[in-house]
Amino acid sequence: MGARRRTIATTAVIALVTALGAAACTSSPPGPQDAATALAAALESGDLDGVAFTPDVSADQAEKQRTDAYDAVVEALGEDALRVSLVSAETLEDDDALADAVLRFTWSTAGSAAADSERQWTYETTARLERDDEDVWRTHWASTILAPDLTVAEDLVVSRETPQRANVLGAGGEVLVEARDVFRVGIDKTFLPAAEAGAAARGLAAALEIDPDEYAKRVESAGDKAFVEAIVIRREDSYYDVPALRKLPGVNAIDDSLPLAPTRTFARPILGTVGTATAEIIEKSGGAIQAGDLTGLSGLQRQFDEQLRGRPGLRIDARGIEGSGSEGQARTLFTVPAVDGEPLQLTLDSLVQQSAENVLASVGPASAIVAIRPSTGEVLAAASGPGSQGLSTATLGQYAPGSTFKVVSALALLRAGLTPDSSVTCTDGITVDGRRFDNFPDYPAAALGDIPLRTAFANSCNTAFIGLRDETPQDAVVDAAGSLGLLPTQSLGFASFVGAVPSDSDGTDHAATMIGQGRVLASPLGMATVAASVAAGRTVTPHLVEPGSSSADDATDDSTSSAQASDDESDESSKDAETTDEPRPHVDLTSDEGAALRSLMRAVVTDGGAGFLRDLPGEVMAKTGTAQFGETDDLRNHVWMIAIQGDLAVAVFVDEGEYGSTTAGPLLTRFLESPVVAALTD
Structure with a gap:
């Protein structure tokens, strides 16, 4: 009886060992899915420290290439404009230690993930992954991971086309606000030594009858080559002697045009004003407005700014970097045409x-x-x-x-x-x-x-x-x-x-x-x-x-x-x-x-x-x-x-x-x- 029990026990142990051994021999190595998902997240965030690369490249090198390639795009579209998702990650049929990860890149050209699809730059690239002896999947870095056919000798360059701001119309479709010729008068700091900028600002302020201390402070705090606007003068405004102002030290009067009403006072508290976008407006725009853009600053011009402003055109090129032998050469990867603003129709006669x-x-x-x-x-x-x-x-x-x-x-x-x-x-x-x-x-x-x-x-x-x-x-x-x-x-x-x-x-x-x-x-x-x-x-x-007019800020205003x-x-x-x-x-x-x-x-x-x-x-x-x-x-x-x-x-x-x-x-x-x-x- 005892001998029989021992035989049964021994047989069971042998069977268990055999089963465990068989399981150990047939277990599969880890697939590339997790590594590919992590790569997509890292490319979106720009932090590649957690990505394992093949020995020929480091995370720092890859991150620098990514940053160099994307700098212009991020500056134009905003830091949160990029989304990277994993489409697929599959091993090669003839080598299960190699895999291709297909990545989908989506740039929101309006600075918002909710932008319409026609204004989104979407493309797919493929990254090659390799499993090493320790079953770690490592990425073969290549600039083509970042954009289609992008080489290490190319950067991405963004060009914006400013749309035409629409007019404000009154009763019967009469134009109330339209682009009118103006002079932008201010101190151009390239015209005189930096030490003389403050005095020049006070001289101009006195001639314009504006606060000299406030204007001098703005001029002195601006960059060495800045033009600091003091006032915008309509070309037909005879109250100001623009030629005489131009003769003052450091003064420049730049020809330009601005959306203006028929007179300086015409319905001004209601219509509002248009000027260079403030830092606050730029920040709140989510990338839709950039430094130097004209926007509504107050009144209806600000409330209906999105409608009047339109949407800028955009072109993204891959351009040869300096010293590459192909500098200046560019190939267009994506374009969005500018959409001019739509007129704002008022009832004012x-x-x-x-x-x-x-x-x-x-x-x-x-x-x-x-x-x-x-x-x-x-x-x-x-x-x-x-x-x-x-x-x-x-x-x-x-x-x-x-x-x-x-x-x-x-x-x-x-x-x-x-x-x-x-x-x-x-x-x-x-x-x-x-x-x-x-x-x-x-x-x-x-x-x-x-x-x-x-x-x-x-x-x-x-x-x-x-x-x-x-x-x-x-x-x-x-x-x-x-x-x-x-x-x-x-x-x-x-x-x-x-x-x-x-x-x-x-x-x-x-x-x-x-x-x-x-x-x-x-x-x-x-x-x-x-x-x-x-x-x-x-x-x-x-x-x-x-x-028919639309407004993001239905009935609020600074005024x-x-x-x-x-x-x-x-x-x-x-x-x-x-x-x-x-x-x-x-x-x-x-x-x-x-x-x-x-x-x-x-x-x-x-x-x-x-x-x-x-x-x-x-x-x-x-x-x-x-x-x-x-x-x-x-x-x-x-x-x-x-x-x-x-x-x-x-x-x-x-x-x-x-x-x-x-x-x-x-x-x-x-x-x-x-x-x-x-x-x-x-």
């Missing part, structure tokens, strides 16, 4: 815009005129005066609208059951929760007492509207504002603010809301929209950019307005308008409501404070507005007027003036009487 700017040219405080065509919502003019100091008061200003907001309050009252002929009470003053509200100082005594709503509106009786506050809760006023186009949450497709009416007002705040003060805010664009909605008999949404309205007769300037998290459902303006509001606005011209418009052609309708702001002992007035004439709605605003009728009124009259606008409203 150049003649109407220029008329508005002419009217505002001598106004000292911040000011604006906005004109809208009610039938379409097209913004024909959005002018900001010189007192706005480059800000777009017209589209971004935030001010208490004063009595122009009574159009909104009147709509809320109409919805509460009143009519233009309903009797209301207008007193000298009214007190709400201990706070007294008065009419404006020159309010006519004949319009006091029990009077029709039409008369109270025409003469702008504050006390009548405040006295009716219980008829129109704050929600009703918010709804009425929305019906007239003051929708704070809507995006108009460009940097804009229309208005904001707080939803949580009560007491004195609600009373102030009824007369367009307190925390109510509006822009001239917003109040022109109110007038346009009344004219059209429906809610008008203004538009400045025609449909933001810091102008804020203050409360009437109190120091509440730090309180911003608050709105509910969820906007109230929109209520459309009806044609009957529009007709009633037009009759009220017509009464302002025939029987109220805008009688100076009575002789203008057509049935002009208007509303005046004055909103107090500042400290109690130093109250000042924002002044407004809105008007309708034919298919034209206008808002005029001046940051500080006397009354709407006496300060904004003459500006409105001049605008409506200008030949261009008069022809438009015939």
Whole structure:
């Protein structure tokens, strides 16, 4: 029995040893897949230290060849432009110690992995791998791994073709912004010794009336051969004597062209400017924009820069390096044609815009005129005066609208059951929760007492509207504002603010809301929209950019307005308008409501404070507005007027003036009487 057991055990051991031996003899060496995958990752990253090469080359040598070959491409397309993936790694049929790894290279020519395939340079190369005696797969290095047929005597060279920047168009396709001849004036540091650059910069700055210290600092910190631009001068601008400037030490005036509007001031806060791309813009572009490129720097030029700029053309060549015997010789590996920019179509009418700017040219405080065509919502003019100091008061200003907001309050009252002929009470003053509200100082005594709503509106009786506050809760006023186009949450497709009416007002705040003060805010664009909605008999949404334009930065811009309205007769300037998290459902303006509001606005011209418009052609309708702001002992007035004439709605605003009728009124009259606008409203 024991002998039998030993026999069985011995047989089992022999069988196990035999099996293990057979397994050891038949195990396969490692395949090339892992080594090939690691090679692809290393080529993409540029760090080849982890790649095993055959003894004839080192990782350092391979990495230097890769860097030398790709330097120009990486500089042009960006460090993250390259992706390398493994297509296959298979041993040779007649030698399992050799393998070919097929690698796919993809360069994103727009600087982004999401670029469309037509602008991606994609190709495949083959790397030969060899398994050594220790079963390590090593790469036979060759420059052809990097690009098709690339030799060690060639580098990759990238050439860019700049596309033509598109024009900005106005109403009827008229060109507003196009390439115009200019002089780039600045200090050329190759013109004088480095030690004299600072003094030369200050001399030029003095002649141009710009900050000498700031410009000198820029010049002194620039490279030894740099040209440091100080100003761009239109060729036809006679204000500057360019020949005289050229005679100053170190000054160069380079002939060039830039996309410019008809004049230096024409709609500048809205259109923005074009210039050499800043470091910030270049960094954010992901490689699409390079140093020296022209880009939009502000306004619509920046917001719609991608559309206007187009996409550069690209050519990648393999070119012989210096000393190779074939230097200068090149063969093209990849090309992408340039795509010119697409025009940006706006609704601005150049003649109407220029008329508005002419009217505002001598106004000292911040000011604006906005004109809208009610039938379409097209913004024909959005002018900001010189007192706005480059800000777009017209589209971004935030001010208490004063009595122009009574159009909104009147709509809320109409919805509460009143009519233009309903009797209301207008007193000298009214007190709400201990706070007294008065009419404006020159309010006519004949319009006091029990009077029709039409008369109270025409003469702008504050006390009548405040006295009716219980008829129109704050929600009703918010709804009425929305019906007239003051929708704070809507995006108009460009940097804009229309208005904001707080939803949580009560007491004195609600009373102030009824007369367009307190925390109510509006822009001239917003109040022109109110007038346009009344004219059209429906809610008008203004538009400045025609449909079809695309923007990566839908309604943001560097040009933001810091102008804020203050409360009437109190120091509440730090309180911003608050709105509910969820906007109230929109209520459309009806044609009957529009007709009633037009009759009220017509009464302002025939029987109220805008009688100076009575002789203008057509049935002009208007509303005046004055909103107090500042400290109690130093109250000042924002002044407004809105008007309708034919298919034209206008808002005029001046940051500080006397009354709407006496300060904004003459500006409105001049605008409506200008030949261009008069022809438009015939």
